[in-house]
Amino acid sequence: MSNINIYLREELPKLSEKDIYIAPNIPEKKLNKAIKSFKYDxxxxxxxALLDTTLLGSGADGLMFTGEKVIFKPGYLDPHHIKYEDITDVRVEFVKSKAESVTIVTKNEKIKLQYISSYCNLVELEKVLKYVSQEFEEYTEQRQVVPLEEMDEKLKLAYLKIIINMTYENDQIIDKKEMAEIFLLMNRLGLKQETRFEIRSYMFAPDELQETSILFDELNKNIIDGQSNTVHISLAKDLINIHFATQSRDLEKFEFLQKNRNLLNIKDSDLNIIVLALETDYKLLEEDFTDDKMTAAFKELSAKAAAVGTPLAAIYLSGSVIGMSAAGMTSGLAMLGMGGILGLSSMATGIGVAILIGVGAYAGIKKITGTDEVSNYKRKELMLNEVIKQTQDTISTIVNDINYVTSKLNTTISQITKLTDNQNALKNLNRELLQQIAMLKGISGAAEILNIKVHDTKGESNKLKCPKVLDLSKLEALTSEPTKKQFHDFILSFYIEKETRDVNNSDTQVITKWVINPSRKAEFAQLADAFEVIGYFNISDVIASKTKQALSGLFS
Incomplete structure (x- = not known):
């Protein structure tokens, strides 16, 4: 094995069943504490990896491993930074046949690793350290997770071609839904223009598809050392997502996946986590998926992924299938208090730093003012806005694609008009013409699907700014002023009067509620603006109107 990072990731889990944490599954709080305590710069x-030997699990003491060194941090003492290349010997010391400590001998000193035997298999530790010090010639640190968009362009090309092969193998065509998903993925991967052209040509040339096994060879050849498993899991996720979008959600019926399992080289447990992650992503677009539900769902996903050893970072290596980049997904998870879970910098790009600050302020007063319902969806709203942005960027790119194909189409038509006698040339040009027309039709169809997605997502985002159930008394109080009376009927027109039964002990009461009408989703932006104008969720306006309403009731 040529890469020490790969070796350590594979072997270090043997040190402990519960106290060793392998990147990217190192809790952010524990990692930050360890970085400071171990003085890692x-x-x-x-x-x-991090071996935590603290009683309370803070991560302040233990062993930290990188591609260059191991750092030993004993309790209440300074850390020892030990480079692998300096190690000359490693010895386990036994007391009554029980491994009690490990001594690491370097060119300059001896370091005794004590009081870690209850947390670590010392025999395995000796084996690992001896191997790395004797069998490797190069010791380099490297990022443990690299987003797909930062990888080699040749890798991205093979990755997308494999997906295109899958779409053709399913039913011999790429329909507009499949094409829309591929265009979204292309945008998230940040392809160069020439790569986009090559993918576009490949997509509309079914007679020229390459063998899937050859594409896997090309993919594997260009994977960064140590990233093979994560890339393969990511590819499986994107394949399954497109299959789910257009075919059955039964993986047993997904023939392309089953036929190429040996090439993907991933476990059943990885597939189970992929399906759970996709279901979680899809729920982000559901109406009643609140911030609390979203947080709980991602925590459950994280826990299950960690339990079976599937790196969650691999699932989101190409971003979220609903339309967020890897960086955007990282920032979104950071909003939920799960920063660092993907092993990427949560401050990198994506949704941005601003949203990480104090979402949901005025928590103590929001129940009084009625803003609680809307604040329950604040993080979801920000994530949906990121989806809208990514989808709009994709549509913008598709417009360029349409212009490109139109130009090629005009060139072909021009050549046909110049040929009259050469039947073979005319036949070839006619084939090109039909292919380019199909390409134009396909791209336009994908754009139509993405436009619908933008409008639907905008509608959902705007709906989150409107109360599901209207407080009629509050509306009347806030629109009592002459300049705001016009908003009363406008807002009320978006709500439907419904009767519900409230059972309290043996007493049943019929309560009338004004519930938002989902069929007017396209107009929710105007409704949200109206609520903002009258100050429906503004603390000072609400308190003032409620007070005024109460006083008017007293003196009426």
Missing amino acids: GNPENII
């Missing part, structure tokens, strides 16, 4: 993304 490198890139946090280069840390391979």
